[in-house]
Amino acid sequence: MSVALRIRQEEPADREAIHALHCAAFGQSAEADLVDRLRENGDLVLSLVAVDEIVVGHVAFSPLANDAGLKASALAPLAVLPSHQRNGVGSALAKEGLRLLAEEGHGLVIVLGEPAYYERFGFKPETASRFLTPYDGPYLQGLMLSTIDPLRPATLHYARAFAGLA
């Protein structure tokens, strides 16, 4: 990882770069558009950029409404510019996001993605399988950030921007 890499909250001037990097990383605009809709709707719980002279990575967290009294959020999307991948940027973004959410009293984070990648941060499919979401399956993983345990299976409602995803 570059020694100059910095992780910080997104600023208004980063928005175009964030959009462009999701398009470049995913090869389509769906994830970039999702970030824009989350922001427009006021549903970015946390939006971090990795900056190495330019914005090289971004991660968004959005609220998961539920009636179990859990402060829960979804990690999505996470992307790193193709030219900067496999240098620890994605890991640095995920770890800093999880650290900040734990500090703010979040109890649960859910992610939909490759278990081979997200297990390194402590995400487990078994944790997610205790909750009901529209994305249930082997790629849905969860990480408890606190010891608060919901007494019954909770339904997690994604922010409405996700409804527009293909």
Ligand SMILES: CC(C)(COP(=O)(O)OP(=O)(O)OC[C@H]1O[C@@H](n2cnc3c(N)ncnc32)[C@H](O)[C@@H]1OP(=O)(O)O)[C@@H](O)C(=O)NCCC(=O)NCCS
């Ligand atoms: C996935 C992504 C965010 C990882 O960021 P990164 O900065 O390249 O990753 P890091 O350098 O922190 O970690 C590299 C490790 O992740 C692994 N990895 C990267 N992408 C992976 C994937 N899709 N599945 C499994 N492992 C993956 C690498 O093999 C490497 O493993 P190692 O540490 O055992 O060598 C980045 O590759 C990316 O933007 N990909 C395209 C968009 C995407 O798929 N986002 C995730 C949506 S769930």
